[in-house]
Amino acid sequence: MTVIEIDGLTKSYKAGKAVDGVSVRVERGEIFGIAGPNGAGKTTVVECASGLRRRDGGTLRVLGLDPEGDRRELLQRIGVQLQEAALPDAIKVGEALRMYASFYDKPADWRKLMEEWGLTDKRRARFASLSGGWKQRLFIALALVGNPEVVFLDELTTGLDPAARRMTWELIRDMRDRGITVVLVTHFMDEAEALCDRIAIIDQGRVIAEGSPRELIAKGRSASLDDAYFALTGRELG
Ligand SMILES: Nc1ncnc2c1ncn2[C@@H]1O[C@H](COP(=O)(O)OP(=O)(O)OP(=O)(O)O)[C@@H](O)[C@H]1O
Ligand SMILES: [Mg+2]
Numbered sequence: 569m570t571v572i573e574i575d576g577l578t579k580s581y582k583a584g585k586a587v588d589g590v591s592v593r594v595e596r597g598e599i600f601g602i603a604g605p606n607g608a609g610k611t612t613v614v615e616c617a618s619g620l621r622r623r624d625g626g627t628l629r630v631l632g633l634d635p636e637g638d639r640r641e642l643l644q645r646i647g648v649q650l651q652e653a654a655l656p657d658a659i660k661v662g663e664a665l666r667m668y669a670s671f672y673d674k675p676a677d678w679r680k681l682m683e684e685w686g687l688t689d690k691r692r693a694r695f696a697s698l699s700g701g702w703k704q705r706l707f708i709a710l711a712l713v714g715n716p717e718v719v720f721l722d723e724l725t726t727g728l729d730p731a732a733r734r735m736t737w738e739l740i741r742d743m744r745d746r747g748i749t750v751v752l753v754t755h756f757m758d759e760a761e762a763l764c765d766r767i768a769i770i771d772q773g774r775v776i777a778e779g780s781p782r783e784l785i786a787k788g789r790s791a792s793l794d795d796a797y798f799a800l801t802g803r804e805l806g
Contacts, residue, residue: 569596571718571749572617577626579612586612588773589626594766599740599750601764603757605803609773610753611651614720617751618648631717644673647716649707651723651753655695661706662691665713672714684739685709686732700727708736712743719743722753737763757794767793771801 572594579587587609594600602610615621619635633642669675685705725733761781769777777800781793788796
């Protein structure tokens with residue numbers, strides 16, 4: 569079953585086109601990766617698909633719903649971890665989880681989630697006092713608190729230490745095993761290779777390549793996904 573259908577999505581900001589005709593399909597239970605250079609339009613695609621930003625053109629269906637027209641219903645069924653999320657400085661970890669749980673009709677057990685993400689010891693810590701990695705963990709837990717069917721994770725492991733990163737990978741696989749569809753924006757090709765069933769590489773607002781890690785490696789005539797990424801985007805390191 570297709571849970572996300574994006575056809576010809578376009579979005580411009582004052583400075584120009586950010587998304588220039590993106591079409592992708594994501595099947596239920598997949599981990600779908602979105603990779604690409606800075607400014608490629610990845611976050612904009614995620615924002616449009618999750619009902620957080622208005623598109624200019626194209627059609628979008630997530631769980632059969634229109635992210636704009638059916639926004640309220642959709643927000644009950646998806647979870648979003650945004651790249652540049654923020655919370656009030658003074659809110660405590662436990663309070664944030666409890667408050668987010670209250671937004672949903674069928675929330676997860678937020679205390680259990682807090683435990684799973686290693687946040688229990690920090691439950692009385694204020695948001696402003698958390699390091700970047702701990703903020704990140706909190707945002708992931710918040711994305712899951714509504715028991716979502718689809719989760720959008722934008723640069724999920726940026727800023728996490730290696731142990732937290734591995735743990736996060738395990739939890740993402742757990743999500744998939746529970747039937748949750750995961751859309752993962754990432755700059756890390758090792759992460760994409762380890763986790764994603766399929767990946768779309770976006771550059772300048774367009775999908776320039778799409779497929780399983782193995783298919784992309786073959787398309788790029790490369791030995792690794794890292795090399796394939798540079799071959800396909802034509803970008804050099806450094
Ligand atoms: N709110 C905004 N207002 C104006 N321009 C924006 C806004 N958000 C993004 N843009 C522009 O749209 C383009 C795509 O940005 P977007 O954030 O979608 O890229 P991205 O692929 O997520 O990049 P990154 O890897 O750096 O996170 C960029 O040129 C960016 O400067
Ligand atoms: Mg981004």
